[in-house]
Amino acid sequence: MRIIFLGAPGAGKGTQAESICSDYSICQLSTGDILRSNLKSGTELGLMAKTFMDKGELVSDSIIINMIQAEIQKPELKNGYLLDGFPRTVPQAEALDEFLQRNGNSLDAVLVLDVDYHELLERLTARRTCRNCGKSYHLIFNPPQSQDGRCDSCGGELYQRTDDSEETVLNRLKVYNEQTKPLIDYYQKKNLAKIIQGSGAISDVYSRIRAVLDK
Ligand code: AP5
Ligand code: MG
Ligand code: ZN
Numbered sequence: 001m002r003i004i005f006l007g008a009p010g011a012g013k014g015t016q017a018e019s020i021c022s023d024y025s026i027c028q029l030s031t032g033d034i035l036r037s038n039l040k041s042g043t044e045l046g047l048m049a050k051t052f053m054d055k056g057e058l059v060s061d062s063i064i065i066n067m068i069q070a071e072i073q074k075p076e077l078k079n080g081y082l083l084d085g086f087p088r089t090v091p092q093a094e095a096l097d098e099f100l101q102r103n104g105n106s107l108d109a110v111l112v113l114d115v116d117y118h119e120l121l122e123r124l125t126a127r128r129t130c131r132n133c134g135k136s137y138h139l140i141f142n143p144p145q146s147q148d149g150r151c152d153s154c155g156g157e158l159y160q161r162t163d164d165s166e167e168t169v170l171n172r173l174k175v176y177n178e179q180t181k182p183l184i185d186y187y188q189k190k191n192l193a194k195i196i197q198g199s200g201a202i203s204d205v206y207s208r209i210r211a212v213l214d215k
Contacts, residue, residue, distance in 0.1 A: 001026055001080040002105065003213075004087070004192075006183060007113030009172040010120040010127070011198050012205060013084045014136045016113070019206050024213065026080035029071055031064060031088075033134045036161075040131075053163050056171035058088060058179060065095045072099070080108075088180045093187075110187040111209060113198035117173065124169045132156025142202060 001024055005013045017028045035053065038046030045067070052059045068086050071077075087093040100106055115123075126139040130151035137144050137151075137158060144152050151158060163172065187193040194212045198205055 001108050001213075002100075003080075003082045003108055004110040004187070005082055005084045005113070006110055006180070006187075006193075007198060008115060008120050008176045008180075009169065010124040011113040011115045012123075012202070013113060014134070015142070015202060016206055016209060017082055017084050018135070020209060020213070021082055023210075024080070026082055027077050028084055029068070029077070029081050029086070030084040030134070031068060031086040032084075034067065034071065035059065036134065054168065056163055056168040056175060058175060061089055061091045061095075064088075065092060068096075069099060087183060090182060090186060093183055107192055109194055109213065110192040111212065112184055112187075112193055112195045113205070114195055115198040119199055120173060121166075121169060124164050124172075125166055127161070127164055128158040129161050130154065130156040131159050 003020070003026070005017060007013050014030060014033075017030070020026070021028045032053075035046060035049040039050050039053075040046070045063070048063075049059045058064075064086065068083075072081065083096075087096050123138060123141070126141075128137045128139065128144075129135070130137075130153070133151060133154045133156055135151055135153050136142070144150065144158065146152055146155075149158065150156060163169070184193055184195075196205070196208050196212060
């Protein structure tokens with residue numbers, strides 16, 4: 001199964017991706033996570049990306065396309081994948097189409113998580129992220145269960161992403177509206193877009209996703 005996960009910053013892509021990938025035995029490919037892990041290990045790509053990420057701007061299409069092409073060909077993705085945070089622009093979507101076509105593959109669905117603007121703001125400004133595995137928490141809606149306030153999955157330290165400051169969040173939402181939202185129309189024309197109501201309890205949102213994928 002090959003799925004794209006579209007949705008504004010804070011829509012819950014990372015949160016839901018975890019359950020989808022485990023239940024359908026596919027790999028999550030998050031461009032944001034790959035960039036952050038490059039930054040952590042101090043690669044040239046990570047350092048370059050940081051200047052864009054900290055402002056809430058997109059990294060250039062050519063860099064992202066090269067990066068994802070290298071990742072998507074890895075043998076562990078043979079079973080399928082869920083793209084989280086890619087494509088984010090029309091040129092990225094066109095590059096993906098070309099890549100799939102060249103390899104005789106196609107997409108099964110494009111899931112679009114729809115969440116109201118104020119809820120997105122509320123989610124992002126109180127999000128905490130695991131420094132080690134990237135898992136998302138929320139101080140109120142989805143706090144860690146462990147007593148010591150560390151990641152439930154791996155015990156890693158939770159931190160606030162530098163792009164979760166209010167100023168950067170506002171710009172990320174603006175960039176989403178201008179550059180990524182047009183992709184909903186792009187995939188609607190291909191009959192692939194499935195709009196899913198993304199507010200409500202995390203488990204309820206997941207049930208809606210399953211209902212769509214199980215069709
Ligand atoms: P990226 O890391 O992809 O960030 P994003 O798209 O802004 O999305 P988020 O990770 O912020 O949100 P999410 O939907 O995963 O939400 P989450 O599940 O964490 O990208 C970061 C940057 O990298 C970009 O700004 C750009 O610079 C660069 N980049 C990445 N890809 C690129 C590309 N293709 N091209 C160019 N540049 C690129 O949930 C959010 C919060 O809500 C959490 O606290 C969570 O606990 C909580 N929550 C989740 N679901 C619920 C619920 N149902 N109810 C209540 N709370 C909930
Ligand atoms: Mg995410
Ligand atoms: Zn973790």
